[in-house]
Amino acid sequence: MADKLDQIFILLRDWLIHFLPAALRPFAAVVLGVVAIVCVFPGLFALTTVFERKGLGRMQNRLGPNRVGPFGFFQPVADGIKSLTKEDIVPLSADAVVHFLAPLVLVVAVFMGFAVLPLGRNMVLVDMDAGLLFFFAMGASTEVSIFMAGWSSRNKYSILGAMRAIAQMISYEVPLLLSSVTVVMITGSLSLTKIVEAQNHYTGVFPNWYVFTPWGFASFLMFAIAATAETNRTPFDLPEGESELVAGYFTEYSGFKFALFFLGEYLGMFSISGLGATLFLGGWSAPFSFLTWVPSWIWFFSKDMAAIFIFIWMRGTLPRLRQDQLMNFAWKFVLPFTLLNLLVTALWRFMDGGWLRWVVCSAILAGAYVLMGRTGMARKNYGPRSYRYAE
Amino acid sequence: MSVIFFLVAALTVAGGLAAVLFKNTVHCALAVTVAFAGLALLFLSLDAQFAGFAQVLVYIGAVAILVVFAILLTRGSETPQSGVFSKSWFTGLVIAAGIFAVLGWAVMQSAHALPQQAAAPAVTVHDIGVALVGRYVLPLEIVALLLTAATIGAVIVALHEKERTQ
Numbered sequence: 112m113a114d115k116l117d118q119i120f121i122l123l124r125d126w127l128i129h130f131l132p133a134a135l136r137p138f139a140a141v142v143l144g145v146v147a148i149v150c151v152f153p154g155l156f157a158l159t160t161v162f163e164r165k166g167l168g169r170m171q172n173r174l175g176p177n178r179v180g181p182f183g184f185f186q187p188v189a190d191g192i193k194s195l196t197k198e199d200i201v202p203l204s205a206d207a208v209v210h211f212l213a214p215l216v217l218v219v220a221v222f223m224g225f226a227v228l229p230l231g232r233n234m235v236l237v238d239m240d241a242g243l244l245f246f247f248a249m250g251a252s253t254e255v256s257i258f259m260a261g262w263s264s265r266n267k268y269s270i271l272g273a274m275r276a277i278a279q280m281i282s283y284e285v286p287l288l289l290s291s292v293t294v295v296m297i298t299g300s301l302s303l304t305k306i307v308e309a310q311n312h313y314t315g316v317f318p319n320w321y322v323f324t325p326w327g328f329a330s331f332l333m334f335a336i337a338a339t340a341e342t343n344r345t346p347f348d349l350p351e352g353e354s355e356l357v358a359g360y361f362t363e364y365s366g367f368k369f370a371l372f373f374l375g376e377y378l379g380m381f382s383i384s385g386l387g388a389t390l391f392l393g394g395w396s397a398p399f400s401f402l403t404w405v406p407s408w409i410w411f412f413s414k415d416m417a418a419i420f421i422f423i424w425m426r427g428t429l430p431r432l433r434q435d436q437l438m439n440f441a442w443k444f445v446l447p448f449t450l451l452n453l454l455v456t457a458l459w460r461f462m463d464g465g466w467l468r469w470v471v472c473s474a475i476l477a478g479a480y481v482l483m484g485r486t487g488m489a490r491k492n493y494g495p496r497s498y499r500y501a502e
Numbered sequence: 503m504s505v506i507f508f509l510v511a512a513l514t515v516a517g518g519l520a521a522v523l524f525k526n527t528v529h530c531a532l533a534v535t536v537a538f539a540g541l542a543l544l545f546l547s548l549d550a551q552f553a554g555f556a557q558v559l560v561y562i563g564a565v566a567i568l569v570v571f572a573i574l575l576t577r578g579s580e581t582p583q584s585g586v587f588s589k590s591w592f593t594g595l596v597i598a599a600g601i602f603a604v605l606g607w608a609v610m611q612s613a614h615a616l617p618q619q620a621a622a623p624a625v626t627v628h629d630i631g632v633a634l635v636g637r638y639v640l641p642l643e644i645v646a647l648l649l650t651a652a653t654i655g656a657v658i659v660a661l662h663e664k665e666r667t668q
Contacts, residue, residue: 209532241627244555251563255535258570262528274574277567284563301627 113404120147120408121233144236148225155416156377157187163423170427194370202265202363209263214364214371216256221375223249224382229304231395231408242303243295246386247288250341253379254280257350257360260372264363272359275434276350279340282441283347287337289449290330293456294321294390303386307394316400320393325472326456329480331391333449338383340441342376345426352431384418385411444483451479506547514540527573535566552627 115122128139161176161184168175176183201210227242229235239245254277261273295301298309310320321327340347351359361372388394392414395407432440455472462468517537524530538561545554588594634642 209529239551241551241555244552244559244627248555248558248563251559254567255532255562258567259532262570262574270574274571277571281564281567299628 113406117232117406117408119406120231141236148236149222152222152225152378152381153374155381155412156374157191159377159419160190160373161186163426166420166423167427170424191370194367197366199366199368200363204265205363206263206265209259210363211368213256213260213263214368214375216259217253217375218371218378220249220252220256221378221382225378225385227303228382228385229307229389229394230385230411231406234395234408235304238304239302241301243291243301243306246303246382247284247291250379250383251284253375256375260364261360264360266363268356268358268362269360272350272356272362275356276343276360279343279347279350279437279441282438283337283340283445286333286441286445286449287341289446289453290333290337291386291390293326293330293452296453296456296460297321297326303389303394307389307396310393311396313400318393318396318398318400320391320396322391324459325469325476326452326459327391329448329452329455329476331387333445333452334387334391336445338387339422339425340437342379342383342422344380344422346429346432347437348431349434349437380419380422381415384415384422387418388414444487448479448483452476507544510540510543510547514544528570531566531569531573534569535562538562538566550625552630 124140124143127143128136131139164186165175165183176186179185179189201207224246226236227239227245257276257280258273261269261271261276264270294306298306300306300309310318312319317323322331343350350356351361356362361369364372388411394414395411397403397405397407397410455475458475459468459472462471514537517533517535517540520533521530521537524533538557542554542557542562545557
């Protein structure tokens, strides 16, 4: 029974395609998988927007949306209808073709990333040998669409937002890739299904997830920082800082094209959180060995949603960085630390198992963290904090 | 297979032609991106996953963005008054045709020079990785050294300008 529930979507797909002639079946299976992804994640996006607005409202001592439906939960429906019926305004001086193509390129590139994510046991659309590489290739092509949006609008806010976004995405893509490389070094494979399988066994009741090793924990933190910057979320939301740039690269978009940008941003969050869960948090595997009877897809989506909750929490908590702080943080802290972590991972790989490698690897990473933090802060000459109040 | 090849080839050639013929420099850069994407698809249709994804990651994710940055940071995307073609376009065309002819001839000859292989060798990403850090580790290190030198050079160029303004 538990097995049936675990594989329910696979069984459903097989039952649906057995009505078709045998020649069409592989094709139909792929189409069904694509349709499922294209339906489920935008549905999650609609839910996330209302939870985000309610959650931020709670953190800021206000109610959030509460007019449409019970507790305002049908707000995304109203938003969807609004964005579909709003007039689609294209500025007179804008480059119409590029302006039209930009949101499409973004959404298509972001959707492609889901093709290699294992959403559950056997639930992966394309089990590619180079899955991780494919994911990052698709992530890199979103930069082009952001440039297209900012440049084609012929608006100084848009072009500034696009330049900021691209500079930020390029700077943080390096640590993002380098922190994922550690997982590849230990697993010995770029295939995401193999990476999940390598973590899906237990010591006692506890799982062997990579986040519970010194190098994995450090990589996970660096990955989380870089992923937040890649998705332009607070505290790294300078490209669309509404108080300085209106909305950054999509200032000149209205109606459904704006909704597509919004969708692309949230889908990017879902996919990068899913990748983080796959690389470090065991993907679809259960957190304790006595919980393996719970269907695997429930675990994947729980981890994904937990990551989204943390994104929302940070948005309600942290202020926005300045541009120089953003760049200094990327190049002077995150990048050297990920490089050091690569060496520590190699050390972990070639040292004998046992407590010694735990002590050595943890000591190197913790020492480097404290040293880099101390020297970085000492250079700033910060005194004790002082407060000035408006008269 | 052949239908896909012709579609992708048409896309690639169209992207390349557009990159040469468009008036606006940024449009040209975006057209080059289309040509890069077409090349990546060609690699993928030949079952070369690593080459295809590396093409997307490096050329679309980095080179195209670099080109666009260079255009925007230097002289803007306005169409030059004198038109997009340089005066020596005919010489350029002859040289390009010559190189294409030599390459085409070499590719055609290789079918006779090498013994026919029964099946395409199955090269996985794993094999490429093993070869890179095994047999070809010295070229890899030399390339890494070259890139590091280039990075340091770029930093020095940037630093120099900053000192002069102070």
